Amino acid sequence: MKNVIIIEDDENLASLIKDHVNQIEGISCELIFNNPVDYLNNPVEANIILLDIMMPEMNGLDAIEKILDIHPNVSIVINSIKDDTDTIFKAIQSGAVGYIDKQSFVMNFHEVFSSIENQGAYMTPKIARKVFSFFQKSSNVYEALSARESEIVQGILDGLSYKMIADRYDISIDTVRFHIKAIYRKLKINSKSQLFNIFKFKP
Numbered sequence: 001m002k003n004v005i006i007i008e009d010d011e012n013l014a015s016l017i018k019d020h021v022n023q024i025e026g027i028s029c030e031l032i033f034n035n036p037v038d039y040l041n042n043p044v045e046a047n048i049i050l051l052d053i054m055m056p057e058m059n060g061l062d063a064i065e066k067i068l069d070i071h072p073n074v075s076i077v078i079n080s081i082k083d084d085t086d087t088i089f090k091a092i093q094s095g096a097v098g099y100i101d102k103q104s105f106v107m108n109f110h111e112v113f114s115s116i117e118n119q120g121a122y123m124t125p126k127i128a129r130k131v132f133s134f135f136q137k138s139s140n141v142y143e144a145l146s147a148r149e150s151e152i153v154q155g156i157l158d159g160l161s162y163k164m165i166a167d168r169y170d171i172s173i174d175t176v177r178f179h180i181k182a183i184y185r186k187l188k189i190n191s192k193s194q195l196f197n198i199f200k201f202k203p
Helices: 011-021 036-041 060-070 085-094 104-115 125-143 145-157 162-169 173-187 192-199
Strands: 002-007 025-034 047-053 075-080 098-101
Touching: 002 011, 002 036, 002 192, 011 025, 011 104, 025 036, 036 192, 047 060, 060 075, 060 085, 060 173, 075 104, 085 098, 085 125, 098 104, 098 125, 145 162, 145 173, 162 173, 173 192
Parallel strands: 002 025, 002 047, 047 075, 075 098
Antiparallel strands: none
16 A cells, blocks of 8 residues: 655645545555645655645745655655746756646546556646757757857856866857857847756756
8 A cells, every 4th residue: 555645735625635545546645744844843654745835834845855865765746836847847856756737636646656656757748748848949949059159058057167168178268258149149148147047957
């Protein structure tokens, strides 16, 4: 019997999720925590944790690594209305193995648990579409740059100064500045932070 724990601050929704989860054969859900802090103060072992993101006291994203530090083998599945790519990738990078669009949670739980049981991961179609769209966009961004411009972007992402980039590729600092201006123009950006935002999840 797989043990599921719910961490969700909406008590009515949590109760509804619990009822649906307990209808699935081989799955048992008895405990609900209103926020990650309550769970971390009483870290009951579980096979799967259904974790919301926007909660009081501690954000669900911040809780993922803390939970995994205590129970490294637990499978954490995000169940949230937040579906922006930054949040999705932060959850995955932190160790979540599933991401459910909360608006369609009922129809997806069977597939979620089945996937996890078979050592897989799961995203609802809406979330998966956003992930694919992001990487397709990132790929198109790279195609807009020349080979040298792509190298300089990589140097910036590696944290190198203009002089270090010039030394790496045996070019002058003025040439580096020239290429960076061209990169910013092509990508329609004005700062290094915007460049990082575009490429930080590059494929």
